[in-house]
Structures are given as C-alpha cells and as structure tokens.
Amino acid sequence: MTTALLILHFCVTVALIGVVLIQRSEGGGLGIGSSQGMGAFMSGRGTANLLTRTTAVLAGLFMLLSLTLALLYRGGVSGVGHDILAQPQGAASAPPQATVSVPQPAPATPKP
Structure with missing residues (x-):
C-alpha cells in the first residue's frame, strides 16, 4: 500500500510542478500558459x-x-x-x- 501511495505522491508532485510552470506569472513565466497554445478551446481568463x-x-492532494x-x-x-525520541531500553534514568x-x-628531582 505504501508503494502505491509513494508512486501516486510522485505523480502528483510532478503534475504540480508542471502546472505551476505552465502558469503565467507577472514576468511572463515560461509562456506556455498563453491562449495561443490552447487555440480556441478557452480564453486567457478561463x-x-x-x-x-x-x-x-x-496542492491539496500533495498535502x-x-x-x-x-x-x-x-x-x-x-x-x-519505534519512537526515535524514546531512550534505549538499557539506558539508566540518570545521565x-x-x-x-x-x-x-611531576615528582620533584633533587638538584646536585
């Protein structure tokens, strides 16, 4: 089950990165999100x-x-x-x- 969740998490992560990169930012971003690439499918606002x-x-799925x-x-x-904060079983309670x-x-040597 965890393997399937890890694979799904990886796919969501890659999709999230791709969608964020496609979006148009103030500086123009990658320019992929413009309406030119979508043709007559949707307007720029849509x-x-x-x-x-x-x-x-x-992002919700990722979280x-x-x-x-x-x-x-x-x-x-x-x-x-297994609790990583717990003390080992053989450890004494006192530090x-x-x-x-x-x-x-050094011992003093007599001077001649």
Whole structure:
C-alpha cells in the first residue's frame, strides 16, 4: 500500500510542478500558459482559472498524501512501533557522570 501511495505522491508532485510552470506569472513565466497554445478551446481568463483550480487541487492532494505517508511511516521504516525520541531500553534514568582527569605534577628531582 505504501508503494502505491509513494508512486501516486510522485505523480502528483510532478503534475504540480508542471502546472505551476505552465502558469503565467507577472514576468511572463515560461509562456506556455498563453491562449495561443490552447487555440480556441478557452480564453486567457478561463485558462488562468482552470490552472489556478488545478494547482489548488494538486496542492491539496500533495498535502493529504504527505500526511498519510507520514502517519504510515510513524512507526519506522520496518513497520515496527519505534519512537526515535524514546531512550534505549538499557539506558539508566540518570545521565552519565563526566569524569575529569586532573594532571598530577611531576615528582620533584633533587638538584646536585
């Protein structure tokens, strides 16, 4: 099931990128979204409305699939319930004590 969701998520992602690139921006974008490419199918305003709605739907699907995949992988990749924030089973409740080594002065040698 997760493989199918990952493939669907990839397809939605590619479609979302494509639709965003097709849209006409203030600077002209890629110029693909103009009415010249659509012929007599839709006007410029109709094309912009269609692309805006398509972007909103694809963005919603992207978010929904991302949340679904995050919930499915919540238990870890292996599927076993695993919390990465939990302490290991063998860890003591007290934090480990740091040991500080103080250098000892060298023994004094008598001068002749």
